[in-house]
Amino acid sequence: MKINLKEKLSLFSEHWSPKVIAEMNDYQFKLVKLQGDFVWHSHADTDEVFIVIEGAMKIELSDGTVELSEGEMFVVPKGVAHKPYAEEECKVMLVEPRGVVNTGDSKGKLTASNDVWI
Numbered sequence: 001m002k003i004n005l006k007e008k009l010s011l012f013s014e015h016w017s018p019k020v021i022a023e024m025n026d027y028q029f030k031l032v033k034l035q036g037d038f039v040w041h042s043h044a045d046t047d048e049v050f051i052v053i054e055g056a057m058k059i060e061l062s063d064g065t066v067e068l069s070e071g072e073m074f075v076v077p078k079g080v081a082h083k084p085y086a087e088e089e090c091k092v093m094l095v096e097p098r099g100v101v102n103t104g105d106s107k108g109k110l111t112a113s114n115d116v117w118i
Contacts, residue, residue, distance in 0.1 A: 005031065005053060009091050011118045018094055019118040030094040031118070034086040042081045046097050049075050055090030059083070 008021050008031055016038060018030035034057055050059065051073040059066045059074060060083040066074050076082045099114065 005093070008118055009033070009053070015089070017112040017116070019116055021118060023098065026097050027095060028098050028100075028115075030096070032092050032094060033089055034084055034092055035089045036086065038084045040081055040083045042079055043076075043096075043100060044079055046100060047075050047078050048082075048100070049073060049093075049095040050084070051093040051095070053091045053093055055086065055088060057084060057086040057090040057092065060085065 003021055005021075008019070012019055013033070015033050015035045018032040020028045020030050022029040031053075034055075040060075050057070050068060052068045052070050054070055056067070056069045059068070059076065061076075062081055068074055
């Protein structure tokens with residue numbers, strides 16, 4: 001089944017709440033809208049891929065900051081603490097194994113429901 005990313009992104013407006021749009025083997029493709037500050041966190045068992053579809057974002061790491069714009073991607077290695085940030089709304093695709101919690105090891109008010117499909 002063909003999936004239109006812009007169409008899927010139009011179906012929700014909340015920030016920091018990833019929505020699953022497809023699965024491949026044990027991996028999920030998720031769309032998320034980012035704006036403002038997130039929390040420092042890490043994922044002990046998996047890398048996390050950020051692919052910017054529209055807008056710009058930053059990913060703070062302990063040794064510097066990665067700036068991403070539309071059409072760019074970055075892989076955060078497993079176990080590496082990171083904090084995403086977007087001054088203006090940024091639309092992103094995440095690719096990660098099924099079951100990964102958005103706040104990793106830092107549960108809190110920004111922890112989103114997992115495995116929500118649109």
